Amino acid sequence: MKTTNRSTVPWQLAAAGIGVALMLAGCSGSGSAGGTIDPAAANVAVDKSAAALVPAKYKSVGVINVASDMPNPPMEMLDANQQPSGFDYDLSQQLSGKLGIKFNFQQQAFDASVASLQAGKNDVIMAGMNDTLERQKVLSFVDYFHAGFMILVPAGNPGNIKSVLDLCGQNVAVQKATVQGELLQSYAPKCVANGAKPINLVQLPAEVDAQTAVRSGKAVADVVDASVATYAAQTAGNGKVFSLVKDAANPSGYNPVYTGIGMLKGETGLSKAVAAALQSLIDDGSYAKLLKKYGLADFAVEKAGINRATS
Numbered sequence: 001m002k003t004t005n006r007s008t009v010p011w012q013l014a015a016a017g018i019g020v021a022l023m024l025a026g027c028s029g030s031g032s033a034g035g036t037i038d039p040a041a042a043n044v045a046v047d048k049s050a051a052a053l054v055p056a057k058y059k060s061v062g063v064i065n066v067a068s069d070m071p072n073p074p075m076e077m078l079d080a081n082q083q084p085s086g087f088d089y090d091l092s093q094q095l096s097g098k099l100g101i102k103f104n105f106q107q108q109a110f111d112a113s114v115a116s117l118q119a120g121k122n123d124v125i126m127a128g129m130n131d132t133l134e135r136q137k138v139l140s141f142v143d144y145f146h147a148g149f150m151i152l153v154p155a156g157n158p159g160n161i162k163s164v165l166d167l168c169g170q171n172v173a174v175q176k177a178t179v180q181g182e183l184l185q186s187y188a189p190k191c192v193a194n195g196a197k198p199i200n201l202v203q204l205p206a207e208v209d210a211q212t213a214v215r216s217g218k219a220v221a222d223v224v225d226a227s228v229a230t231y232a233a234q235t236a237g238n239g240k241v242f243s244l245v246k247d248a249a250n251p252s253g254y255n256p257v258y259t260g261i262g263m264l265k266g267e268t269g270l271s272k273a274v275a276a277a278l279q280s281l282i283d284d285g286s287y288a289k290l291l292k293k294y295g296l297a298d299f300a301v302e303k304a305g306i307n308r309a310t311s
Contacts, residue, residue, distance in 0.1 A: 036063070036103070036105075039097050039099070039102065044097035044281070044286055046100045047277060049276065050098050050099055051098070051101075051273075053272050053273035054100075054270070055267075055269040055270055055273070058270065063104050064102070064123045064270075065122045066092060066105045066106060066123070066124050066125070067106060067117065067122035067124070067127065068088065068089070068107065068108060068126050069107075069109060069110035069128075070084060070086075070105075070107055071086075071206075071207075071208060072086075072228060073086060073228065073231050074227060075087050075088045075227060076088050076089065084105040087291075087293075087294045088127070089105060091144065091290060092126055094281050095274060095277045095278065099274075099277050106122060108121075108122060109205075110175070111177035113129070113262075114139065117262075117263065117264050123263065124261055124262060124263045124274070125261065128225055128227075129141075129262050130259055130260075130309075131257065131259065131262075132257070132309050132311065133309050133310070133311060136265070136307055137265075138264070138265055139262040139263065139264060139265055140262070140263055140265050140306060141258070141263075141307055142274045142275045142304065143258035143260040143304070143307075144259065144278055144287075144301060145227070145300075145301065146257070146259070146299055146300075147225060147227060147256055148253025148254045148255050148257065149179075149180050149183060149224060149225060149229075149253050149254045149255060150223070150225075150226045150229035150230070150253045151164065151221050151223055151229070151244070152221060152223075152224060152229045152232055152233065152243075153222075153243050153244075153245055154241075154242065155237075155240055155242055156243060159220045159221070161220065161245050162245065162247065163247045164184070164223075164247070165187065165190060168194065168199055169197035169198070169199070169200070170219075170220045170221075171202050171219045172200065172201060172202060172219055172222070172223055173213040173222045173223075174203055174210055174222070174223055175204060175205070175206060175207045175224070176204060176205060179257070180224060180225075181201055181203060183223070183254065184223060202219045207224060210224065211242070221245070225253075226253040227294075229244055231294075234295070258301070258308045258309055260307075271306055272306075275304045275305070282301075282304060288300065
């Protein structure tokens, strides 16, 4: 799944030593939506060995602040009361229970999420963020999901899109600052070799904007994490708004990657604690049940891991 999602520019700047003032400015775009998860309400037993790994600074504060770009269904959503929901939120609730510490979701624009960690506003990112080697220059990831990207088109596929190369020379919507954009740009040489122009990226602030572009005809397709594309095709207009392009050569989507819970690279203790909690959820079956709830079982990881990206 990318799920899943998402770019290199913000962390490249960070790696180059972006100033504190810019980091603080980069946190703009956060909203009021938020939710604090009480470990007692998570319905999972505390894993004492995992809880023991939580660094003292988080225990003393009693909360881990989570940067999350909502909505990005089914990973992050807002319910009727504008409170967080979705797979990532439910997973954080279970992690909260295992670690015995509250998780507080805070609305944060995706392309400013890394800066929000650097500024101390948030501690971790749960926003369908893909684990990449470029991002690992600044972040560490506890990987919990594995999937590629899929092509979302209008219902019935009026453009007869069969593969990513059919997007050459056409307007294609993506959320800005995402890995999907980089992936599509990488197809430029193949497009030219086939006598076509490169894909014209229509980069938009949020995934919902990308889907709107497809609905309105401003883009022929939206390239997005498999989990998001699958959910949109199944639920939008009771499944009558979008169709998924099923490329037989890439049944799990293009360029399968890991999606992870991101935290600053130096937060080794926190990474180990979250990984241990995730493994505990895998072992007791809670993780599998949660994936099934959202129809994401095909994108499960068999074992918790840290920084599994190879590219």
